[in-house]
Amino acid sequence: MSNTKDPKLTGRHNPGILQAPAPRQKLRSRRDSSAEPKFAPRRTQAERSETTRKRLLDAAVKLIRLKGFGGLRTIEVASVAGVSRGALMHHFPSKHALVVAVLTYVNEMDFAQSTRRAQLARSSKDPIEEIIQDAKNFFFGDHFFIGLAIAMSDESTRRLRRETHQFSRQTRFSIEAAWLDTLISSGIPKQLASDVLALTLSAVRGFSVRRLIEDDPEQFSRLMNVWRDIIRQHLAASIPGKSRRQDRKS
Incomplete structure (x- = not known):
């Protein structure tokens, strides 16, 4: 005697039956993300120039104390400050x-x-x-x-x-x-x-x-x-x- 009840669905895939695709997860945009990357604000030209100037002054202070005024060399100041000779001359055109x-x-x-x-x-x-x-x-x-x-x-x-x-x-x-x-x-x-x-x-x-x-x-x-x-x-x-x-x- 045949069973007239509908067969129960199982978790196994039946290749003969089309299944609705699983709902796609909505991608969160970078704008909506709470973990947005943080970027340091870019320094202005004036700020970069002032930083360079201070490094040169600190280097000169160190060298004068170490070698005396007579032993101060501008090329060495630039080297200790980690800047180019041109940058030194831009800020201080002479000793x-x-x-x-x-x-x-x-x-x-x-x-x-x-x-x-x-x-x-x-x-x-x-x-x-x-x-x-x-x-x-x-x-x-x-x-x-x-x-x-x-x-x-x-x-x-x-x-x-x-x-x-x-x-x-x-x-x-x-x-x-x-x-x-x-x-x-x-x-x-x-x-x-x-x-x-x-x-x-x-x-x-x-x-x-x-x-x-x-x-x-x-x-x-x-x-x-x-x-x-x-x-x-x-x-x-x-x-x-x-x-x-x-x-x-x-």
Whole structure:
């Protein structure tokens, strides 16, 4: 007796029966993708030029500190910076122009760094210590010796020394004025603050130059501790109640 029921479909493929194609998966466009590739924005010509200029200045700073002003060669500056001689000449057409730019560059950095420290030191319990650390960073660093090398160069660089002396001098005076304001804001009378500042800077500068004949960090640290004690005693004797106010802050 035949089975009149329809046969059940199985999962096996029947070559005699046409089957509807499986639905195609919709491709997600790149625009709809949440994982779009990220591309860094292209730098402008001005940005690329400024990057090259900074690399040249940093290379010149390194070489002047290493070889002195007399040993500076522009071709070597280009090599250390990793740029072509033509790129160097585009930014600095002469050694004179390069060195003037170097001095301007380092003075701008020193001014920004030191005046910021002086401003922050207004809330410090010990602004004298802040002055010593800022002076040490400058006078024991490359920038001071670069300026010193140019200042001590021979008569052939008279024009260079004349051009760079004025703004280097102005930078240091501006930094000292910022530190003077910090000391005055801590309650030290102006003349006394000016004397303390000048003596402290002179002490640190003197030890910096002494490194040319004897580099003794332990001696510097010990003697600067002595100088701090002398300054505290002098301020306490010169300003009635100064030591008591300092103790309350501490």
